[in-house]
Amino acid sequence: MARVSGSYSGVPRWVMILAAVGAAFVLLPLVAMVLRVNWAEFVPLITSESSVAALLLSLRTSLAATALCVIFGVPMALVLARTDFWGQKVLRSLVLLPLVLPPVVGGIALLYTFGRRGLLGQTFEVLGVDIAFSTTAVVIAQTFVALPFLVLSLEGALRTVGTRYEVIGATLGASPTTVLRRITLPLVLPAVLSGAVLSFARALGEFGATLTFAGSLQGTTRTLPLEIYLQRETDPDTAVALSLVLVVVAVLIVTVAHRTGRAADPRAGAAS
Amino acid sequence: MSFSVDLHVIDRDVHLQLQVAPGETVAVLGPNGAGKSTLLNAIAGLIRPDSGRCELGGSILFDLPERGTATWRPPHQRGVALLAQEALLFPHLTVLENVAFGPRSAGIPASQARETAAGWLREVDAEALAHRKPAELSGGQAQRVAVARALAAHPGLLLLDEPMAALDVSVAPVLRRMLRRVLTDRSAVIVTHDVLDAYTLADRVVLVEGGRIVDEGTPAEVFDRPRSAFAAGLAGLNLITGIRRGDTLVVDEPAAALALTDWSTIVEGAPTSLAIRPSAVTVSLEKPVAADRLAVQAKMIDLEPRGDFVRVRSALLSADVSPQEAAHLDAMVGSAVWFSFDPRSATVY
Numbered sequence: 001m002a003r004v005s006g007s008y009s010g011v012p013r014w015v016m017i018l019a020a021v022g023a024a025f026v027l028l029p030l031v032a033m034v035l036r037v038n039w040a041e042f043v044p045l046i047t048s049e050s051s052v053a054a055l056l057l058s059l060r061t062s063l064a065a066t067a068l069c070v071i072f073g074v075p076m077a078l079v080l081a082r083t084d085f086w087g088q089k090v091l092r093s094l095v096l097l098p099l100v101l102p103p104v105v106g107g108i109a110l111l112y113t114f115g116r117r118g119l120l121g122q123t124f125e126v127l128g129v130d131i132a133f134s135t136t137a138v139v140i141a142q143t144f145v146a147l148p149f150l151v152l153s154l155e156g157a158l159r160t161v162g163t164r165y166e167v168i169g170a171t172l173g174a175s176p177t178t179v180l181r182r183i184t185l186p187l188v189l190p191a192v193l194s195g196a197v198l199s200f201a202r203a204l205g206e207f208g209a210t211l212t213f214a215g216s217l218q219g220t221t222r223t224l225p226l227e228i229y230l231q232r233e234t235d236p237d238t239a240v241a242l243s244l245v246l247v248v249v250a251v252l253i254v255t256v257a258h259r260t261g262r263a264a265d266p267r268a269g270a271a272s
Numbered sequence: 273m274s275f276s277v278d279l280h281v282i283d284r285d286v287h288l289q290l291q292v293a294p295g296e297t298v299a300v301l302g303p304n305g306a307g308k309s310t311l312l313n314a315i316a317g318l319i320r321p322d323s324g325r326c327e328l329g330g331s332i333l334f335d336l337p338e339r340g341t342a343t344w345r346p347p348h349q350r351g352v353a354l355l356a357q358e359a360l361l362f363p364h365l366t367v368l369e370n371v372a373f374g375p376r377s378a379g380i381p382a383s384q385a386r387e388t389a390a391g392w393l394r395e396v397d398a399e400a401l402a403h404r405k406p407a408e409l410s411g412g413q414a415q416r417v418a419v420a421r422a423l424a425a426h427p428g429l430l431l432l433d434e435p436m437a438a439l440d441v442s443v444a445p446v447l448r449r450m451l452r453r454v455l456t457d458r459s460a461v462i463v464t465h466d467v468l469d470a471y472t473l474a475d476r477v478v479l480v481e482g483g484r485i486v487d488e489g490t491p492a493e494v495f496d497r498p499r500s501a502f503a504a505g506l507a508g509l510n511l512i513t514g515i516r517r518g519d520t521l522v523v524d525e526p527a528a529a530l531a532l533t534d535w536s537t538i539v540e541g542a543p544t545s546l547a548i549r550p551s552a553v554t555v556s557l558e559k560p561v562a563a564d565r566l567a568v569q570a571k572m573i574d575l576e577p578r579g580d581f582v583r584v585r586s587a588l589l590s591a592d593v594s595p596q597e598a599a600h601l602d603a604m605v606g607s608a609v610w611f612s613f614d615p616r617s618a619t620v621y
Contacts, residue, residue, distance in 0.1 A: 164360055170347040171316050171354040172425040174377035179348075182373070186364045 030247060037244055038237045045241040053219045054227035055245065061135060061223060062203040065142035069199040072143075073150035074192065078184075080151070081158035099148040106144055107212025114140060114213075137214035138221050142203035149202050150195035157191030158184070197257035201250060273329030273428040273459050279314050279321040286310045286321075286483035292429065295457045299464055299474035299491070301506055307483040308463045312431050315461070316354050317347035328352065328428050348377070353427035357438045359414035361406035367417050368393065368402040374425025392420040396450055412443030416450065423454060430455070432462040436469065448472055467495055467506050479503055497621045498547060510553065510589050512546040521546060521620075526587040528568055532615055548618040553591035553611055555584050555601060560612045567612035572605050586611060 038045070045051065080092055098106055112118045114131040124131055131137050165187065169179040185192070207225040214221040216230065224246060231239040275292040286307035292298050300308050313319040315326060317333070326333040333350050335343040353374070361370045371389035376382065393399045396416040406414060415435060422430060435451065436444045452472055455462075462473055470477050470491050477494045479487040479502065487499055495507035504511030512530070514523035516538050521530040530546070538544050554560075560567050570586035575598050582598035584591045589611045593601070601609070 164356075164358075165362055167316075167318060167347070168354065168356070168360050169362070169373065169377075171350075171352060171427075171431075172374040172377055172421065173348050173351070174373070175348050176346075178377050182376075183362055187362075 033240060033243060033247070036240050038241065041237060042241050045238045046245055048238070050218055050222075050227060051238065051242055054222055054224045054242070057135070057138070057219065057222065058204055058224040061138045061142055062200050064139045065146055065203040066196050066200040068139065068143045069147050069150045069203075070192065070196055073147050073195070073199070074154060074185075076147075077151045077154035077158060078180075081155045082163070096148045096152060098145050099152070103145055103206065103208030103210075104212050107141060107209035110137075110141055110144060110209065110213040132213065133215040133217065133221060135214075135220055138210055138223060141209040141213045142206045145206055145209055146199035146202040149198040150192075153195040153198060154188060154191050157188045161187045194257050197253055201253050204246070204249065204253075275326075275328045275429050275459055275461075277311070277315055277324065277326040277333075279311070279324035279326065281307075281310055281314070281319070281483075282322045284310055284483065288480065288483070288485060290461070290478060290485075292459050292461060294459060296475045297455045297458070297460045297462060297473055299462050299470040299477045300480055301464060301467075301470060301477060302480035303502070306480045308480055309433065310483075311480075312354065312433055312461065312463055315429070316352050316431055317345065317350050320344065351426070351428040353422040353425050353430050355418055355422045355430065355432045355435050357434045359406070359409075359411070359418035361409070361414055361417055361421070363406050365406075366402065367398065367404050367406070367409070370406070370417060371421045371424050373421060378425070389420070389424055392424045393417070395423070395454065396420045410443075411439050412447060415439060415447055419447075419450065419454065428459065430458060430460040432460060432464075434464055435462070436464070436466065467491075467508070470495070479506075496547075497545070497619060499545075504547060508549065509547045510550060512548075512588065514544055514546075516540055516542055516544050523588070526570070528570070528588055530566055530568060532566070532620065534615065534620065536620060538620065544620060546618050546620050548589075548613055550583060550590040550592040551581075552617040553589055553613045555591045555593055555597070556610045556612065557604065559610050564614060565612040566615050567610050569608050569610055571608050572601065574605055575602060584609075584611075589613075 046055075076095065080088065080095075101109075111132060113120055114124065114137070115121050116125065116130065116132060118132075121131075129136075131140065161184075165183050166179050169183045170176075174182065205225060206223070207229065210221065210223060211226060216222045216226045222230070224242060228239045228242045228246070231242065274294050276290070278289045280287045284307065288307060288311050290298065290300075290311070300311065302308050310319065310321075314321045314324070315333070321334075321336060323336045323338050325335045325337075328351060331345075332343050333345050333352070361367070362373065365373070368386060368389050371392050372382070372385040375385035375388045380388070390399065390402065393402055396419050398413060398416045398420060401409060401413055401417065406417075409417065415438075419435075432451070436447060439447060448469065455473055462469065464470060474491060477488060477491050478485055479494065479500070481502055487494055487503055494503055495509075498504035498507055498509060498511050501511055512521070512523055512528075514521045514528075514530075516522075516535065518540070519531055519533065519535075521532055521544055523529070532546075555572075559569075568588060570588045573585045573587065576583040576585060577595075577598075578592070580595075581592045582595055584593055584598070584601060586609075591611055
């Protein structure tokens with residue numbers, strides 16, 4: 001992919017200028033934030049008890065949510081991409097709804113599903129489980145908003161790969177499960193990974209649905225974004241320091257996802 | 273294994289019946305959209321016909337009566353392997369793992385499956401490629417590996433869907449020879465456009481047109497004495513059909529009369545066919561003087577370049593001429609010229 005310098009690019013100058021303005025618009029706020037970081041106090045700020053609690057809670061819940069996204073999202077993407085049934089188009093738009101729904105609305109919807117007086121709340125109460133305002137609620141809220149990211153990217157990849165290899169696998173005597181395990185999943189592994197990373201990033205940044213459905217109890221439901229929002233009022237230095245931590249984590253995620261996505265691409269053989 | 277299929281797909285207007293004896297290779301030829309792919313896909317279990325029945329070696333692949341209980345075996349339980357136009361090797365597996373895929377899916381332990389795979393790679397002269405990834409293979413190498421992979425699955429029936437069509441003309445002969453070797457004593461159905469494939473690989477030829485079988489027989493029966501314009505076209509022959517009136521072959525469409533001397537067993541008034549290669553026909557502006565040449569006048573429709581020769585077409589006959597001759601004829605397209613040939617190089621039946 002090495003670009004030969006001086007080769008014809010075909011991009012007009014005015015497009016480049018607009019692109020530069022756009023890039024500045026994205027990068028400038030980050031720079032502004034970094035400039036406000038109180039470096040002298042940085043380490044104590046991010047290692048305070050509440051900060052560490054929020055950070056650990058965020059990582060734990062986001063990982064759990066990502067796992068749930070993979071467990072349910074991969075089958076959802078497979079069904080949407082590979083089967084054909086009545087009402088599939090409608091179902092797809094509904095499943096992807098959390099993508100465009102304001103997270104607060106998602107939180108309210110979850111509250112009326114899993115909350116004490118919600119649709120399934122009674123059932124859970126009988127089982128002795130109280131979901132709302134618990135760490136479980138955080139994971140549910142994060143899964144709710146993050147799931148469409150995985151489904152969307154994986155469904156696209158499945159459609160791109162097509163069914164030709166799967167058909168050949170079946171005629172060679174492989175059962176549908178074997179075909180899934182040995183052909184389909186390895187072929188779309190890059191998309192599963194990048195989808196999982198996107199979901200993780202979305203879960204890590206989740207705020208609205210979590211606050212509405214899970215509340216903000218330190219160590220139980222107060223994730224990093226919630227902690228940042230709270231500290232912003234009383235202790236802006238902590239808020240900025242924690243924000244920087246989130247930015248660093250996000251940059252790491254994007255880099256790792258990009259690397260693994262490329263390394264795991266089976267079509268990128270040693271020859272190419 | 274013996275194989276039989278009878279299938280009916282209503283919306284594609286396909287109704288085909290086919291038998292394959294144990295060890296027999298049947299070539300299915302036909303124009304695009306004739307139903308060849310429908311046939312292969314139904315046998316492999318990839319599409320479900322509206323009705324029909326299919327058996328392989330005594331077990332039922334599908335039984336879909338008009339009414340009553342339907343039986344449908346999924347593709348992976350059929351023992352029918354499919355070799356497509358493209359090799360479609362699994363890109364994330366090495367060549368050896370690709371070939372071992374069938375045995376592995378049958379539950380054979382990994383080490384033993386790899387041994388089997390290595391054996392099949394030897395069979396197709398691709399041993400040296402065992403540890404490469406498919407992206408590192410040429411088209412011909414990939415297709416050889418695909419053949420090994422299909423055979424390693426021990427299919428009761430092998431389906432080949434134009435296996436040479438996507439290959440370079442320089443590579444196809446090697447693969448064709450290899451297929452001829454491995455298809456001996458193996459039940460197979462090969463869909464092809466190429467008469468050469470039919471001659472070299474098939475014991476029997478089935479011609480399909482418009483979703484129906486229009487002709488079948490040995491390659492020689494079907495192509496040396498074609499019974500339809502379609503078969504003649506595939507075999508690359510001119511086919512003139514008419515009726516014997518005295519010593520003249522009278523053709524209705526387009527109207528023509530050919531004076532023949534050697535009628536073999538054909539009696540007066542009987543329908544008669546004459547087949548001749550376009551390369552044995554010459555074109556001239558004046559009527560040829562040689563008495564032993566049979567000449568007919570016909571309107572030249574067009575000139576069609578075909579590599580190192582040019583085909584001169586008329587409604588009755590086509591002739592292959594050199595590019596130099598074609599250059600002289602170019603101005604005459606649309607007017608009547610003389611097509612002539614030596615009757616001894618024609619087949620009359």
